[in-house]
Amino acid sequence: MKIQTVTLETRPKVYALLHRTFPGSDYEAGLVEKLHGNGRALHEWVCIHTNKVIAYIAFSNAYHGNEVCGLHLAPMAVAPDFQRQGVGSELLRFALRQEAIKNQPLFVLGEPGYYSRFGFEPCSMPLCPFDTDNAHFLGMRNSSTDSFVVGYEPEFKPPATPPRPQGKKRRAR
Ligand SMILES: CC(C)(COP(=O)(O)OP(=O)(O)OC[C@H]1O[C@@H](n2cnc3c(N)ncnc32)[C@H](O)[C@@H]1OP(=O)(O)O)[C@@H](O)C(=O)NCCC(=O)NCCS
Numbered sequence: 767m768k769i770q771t772v773t774l775e776t777r778p779k780v781y782a783l784l785h786r787t788f789p790g791s792d793y794e795a796g797l798v799e800k801l802h803g804n805g806r807a808l809h810e811w812v813c814i815h816t817n818k819v820i821a822y823i824a825f826s827n828a829y830h831g832n833e834v835c836g837l838h839l840a841p842m843a844v845a846p847d848f849q850r851q852g853v854g855s856e857l858l859r860f861a862l863r864q865e866a867i868k869n870q871p872l873f874v875l876g877e878p879g880y881y882s883r884f885g886f887e888p889c890s891m892p893l894c895p896f897d898t899d900n901a902h903f904l905g906m907r908n909s910s911t912d913s914f915v916v917g918y919e920p921e922f923k924p925p926a927t928p929p930r931p932q933g934k935k936r937r938a939r
Pocket of ligand 1: 787840841842843844845848849850851852853854855856876877879880
């Protein structure tokens with residue numbers, strides 16, 4: 767297995783991996799495709815095994831107002847048939863050693879039981895706009911004391927839920 771940065775050639779393989787790993791959801795693949803399309807600053811790596819992309823990790827800017835205050839780890843995915851074999855841990859440990867990542871405050875919205883193994887700790891501030899009471903929001907090297915809601919790149923905004931039908935439906939006669 768080798769770890770490498772994402773290239774134009776591997777991008778479609780990343781989208782396919784995200785579709786496979788999050789079945790029934792277009793959000794993750796759509797998110798990364800939009801981040802690429804809009805030229806956002808990303809630090810991202812893939813694991814290649816027998817010429818296939820089997821895992822992906824990305825970091826994008828975290829904001830305090832208009833200022834960058836760290837990086838968000840998202841998304842991270844390991845192909846279903848390679849999960850629970852240490853691939854995700856190897857990729858994450860590799861990413862955490864990289865120059866662009868190793869001194870930055872990091873945030874992740876994920877399973878505390880998983881990410882705490884790598885040094886992430888529960889984060890009470892900043893607030894994550896996609897969580898309830900920061901129950902699954904973790905940080906590393908985060909020393910924020912100000913009260914604020916951390917910003918994400920706009921592509922992270924979940925699709926709006928369809929508006930509820932207003933008023934009563936007329937009964938067909
Ligand atoms: C979560 C994920 C990235 C972990 O990668 P992985 O390669 O499967 O994990 P590893 O093999 O490195 O680590 C496995 C260990 O993590 C634990 N683990 C895996 N997923 C976990 C989860 N969601 N919650 C808590 N622990 C988890 C396993 O119990 C295992 O522990 P063990 O070694 O004591 O048995 C991968 O399973 C995945 O892509 N899952 C689906 C997508 C997802 O949830 N992505 C993360 C949010 S964006």
